[in-house]
Amino acid sequence: MRCLRCQGFLIAIQMRDMGQPPVTGWRCLLCGAMTDPGIEANRVSQSPPIRSGARLPGAPVRRVKKERSQ
Ligand SMILES: [Zn+2]
Secondary structure (H helix, E strand, C coil), X not given: CECCCXXXXXXXXXXCCXXXXXXXXXXXXXXXXXXXXXXXXXXXXXXXXXXXXXXXXXXCCCCCCCCCCC
């Protein structure tokens, strides 16, 4: 499990809301961001996953060869 903001290491914590049973959530050791299953679900349902366009150095560039129909 990695932090959504900084990719830091997350530790499991018990989160308590008033009048609610304790929920297991996550806290980032680096930036301190708190995540609980509800937040995670909202995030997933609202925004599509962001794809990183970064290429690894030295990675081959994928070229698509188009065959000519003529
Ligand atoms: Zn973080």
